[in-house]
Amino acid sequence: MAGNASRLRTHRPPRRRLTEPAAVRWTLTAIALVFVGLFLVLPLASVFIEAFSRGLGAYRSAITEPDALAALRLTFTAAAFAVPANLVFGVCAGWAIGKFRFRGRGLLITLIDLPFAVSPVISGMVFVLLFGRQGVLGPWMVEHDLRVVFAVPGIILATIFVSFPFVAREIIPIMEATGTEEEEAARVLGAGGLQTFFRVTLPNVKWGVLYGVILANARAMGEFGAVSVVSGHIRGETNTLPLHVEILYNEYNFQAAFAVASLLALLALVTLVIKTIVERRAAITESPGDPVESSEWVSKSAA
């Protein structure tokens, strides 16, 4: 799926190896760059150009307006719940699926992937069907005066749902690749189950965990469709940043919409920078070659 252990690759400078003639190389590079320019740089640039189209003052007032700040807070809140929750799950699932073989394993992996491929609209709708007043749990919730959809918990749940697979999917292949020998060795040397897990298993997958967290976080902060269905759109209360962008856009306040959007783009860029740093660190700590095979140093220092 989205994850792939070997994606934590080393950024070694391209080695001198067989290659195409220079002319071909430059042509291909040029085509690739034009494509990137057209599809990635241009949209990104236009966000910032529109955002600053009325000057710095308008930009600042757009992003410091109370509703925008409330939306920012809610976005961070949702991510603050979703990411740790999925982190714990991802580590457990990665361990259970990566280290053991059992029937239905393939099916389990597919089920974990499901939130990635399900339309965001459906992701939101199922929570309304479950917790809405007419939903499966609706009568019970009304009785106990609990509110999930159209309130903060619903937004958090939808966010957890959409960012669900990423940590697990990053860890499973690494767990698979490292095998169980090191754990067995630790057990033989007298380590307890938890001790083995925290001192051998976890350090082995830490870069995968980090990478998964970054992906999950990016997805959590950027989700629109699912959150839109469960939000209720109460200004200053249940609007996340992406929803706030839509509201401003619908108020013909394009500059402010793009200013808030640029905030989200900045968050995306920060995420990308962190990701690059993680990859570099991972590359430094792991000797060149297959990254998953070079983790002995971790287990040695842990044992």
Add this chain to the structure above:
Amino acid sequence: MIYHRFRTAAVAFGLALSLGLAPAHGQALLNVSYDPTRELYQDFNAAFIKYWQAKTGKTVAIRQSHGGSGGQGRAVIDGLDADVVTLALAYDVDAVAQSGLIRADWQKRLPENSSPYTSTIVFLVRKDNPKAIKDWGDLVKPGVQIITPNPKTSGGARWNYLAAWGYALKQPGGTEAKARAFVAELFKHVPVLDSGARGSTTTFVQRGLGDVLLAWENEAYLALDEAPGKLEIVVPSLSILAEPPVAVVDRVVDKKGTREIAEAYLQYLYSPEGQEIAARRHYRPRDPKVAAKYASTFAKVNLFTIDELFGGWQKAQKTHFADGGLFDQIYTPGR
């Protein structure tokens, strides 16, 4: 460490859950409304807060939610705790009423069919009206492109559709068949069906698509302010009287104990102050005095009502907009 984190998350989630509980003390009202009323209720809420403070000495906070009328109605049905709903069409309030949240007689409880303000459907054209669009008939001239939202998802679009249908029906020799042919022809001139009224206005004004926008009168005036000197309003010879309804959500206000303030809120819409605010935001006021004062800002137009031509919203919805209804048939080939 991981387990500790998990516990913290669980505790925090519980906290968030309790925050999601109904806001206590009834000092906050939630008004769930449709898209084009943002500016209206921004002004009106400020006025009402002042009025309520002066009258009772209490402070009240008004929370606002805007979106497509149907989606908003559905959110209320599914548990969005609206004290009052102020939607685009009676059909949506009826839907909330059918779920048991609002008493069935809601439309009788406030004056004027529970519509404190009205509006109508007008045309917005580009400066100097290059395609010379004067009336509904001109819309189907060759080469004219019409922008309107999708009647399946937008309340305003349903008013557009019914206004066109009513126009054709009221022409000399007008029949249902002729009306259907006219509306079908009209929709052949539509290149984009946005999901909401605001989306359509953006498509027309910002994206520069189309020659004429079918819009709420108040939206058309708002667009004029947004793009000064580039657009003109054309008032057709005949249009529909759009009556956006308001209602107190009985089940919610009784539970929250906000009935008194919610009713006062809606009543205030009918007061001279409320009517003035509506008129300033280009909604047609019901109050004759206020209407007279703002008469110059509203073009005279012959209006028909939905009850008169279509037998009310329930019937219109079923005939025209339900799945497999006339609107679908217009778009589905081979039927």
Add this chain to the structure above:
Amino acid sequence: MGFTILYLSLIVLIPLATLPLRAASLTWSDLWGTISDPRVVASYRLSVGASLAAASVNGVFGLLLAWVLARYDFPGRRGVDALIDLPFALPTAVAGIVLTTIYAPNGWLGAPLDRAGIRVAFTPLGITIALIFIGLPFVVRTLQPVIEDLDPEIEEAATSLGAGRATVLHKVVLPYLFPAWLTGFALAFARAVGEYGSVVFISGNMPMRTEIAPLLIITKLEQYDYGGATAIAIVMLLMSFVLLLTINALQGWTSRRVSE
């Protein structure tokens, strides 16, 4: 293990189970009537067709990008590499608004294209462009590590046996990359079929022509038609599920190929 399944059930399975539960209240003929309605069928065709087109474009350019990023050095390579993930991190609604602004008939690219007679925004082409945008990272990121891990000795061996560079690429490298390429393609496709936020702004939402399946779900919901919405949702859910099973099978194949 128990925790894994519990959490999976709570967050994913139970919520998704409400769909068949809700659909059970429909009769078969209602269910079939909804999902075989010409308008609904047209929307599936559009969602699947545009997604296939977008995944194909990404298949070509994603391969190219992955190759260039993995094999060539050029100024700004690292920046471009980081930028690849942008569509993943940028909220879909922002992507939709921005792409519409750029490709609308009066936008930066839309205006010149319009003069050339090519309409992008509010046509299936616009939908495809939005889907290309969101699918790109998946193709590049699945291929890139495989290309980097490609053992140079294989190419050297083929070359020493007298094969020209083109032949080596065609006969040795591409077949080796194929399983990963297919996975990336399928991922981009799966993501695109369900996409909503970035598409609604640019699609124009014309029934039978530019109306995507997720939009129809929203449409049904706006009409208080939960049954209809659920019916379409189930079809889409099944599609995703089958796609994912295929992808995971493909990935099994990929990893076996790589370990050989």
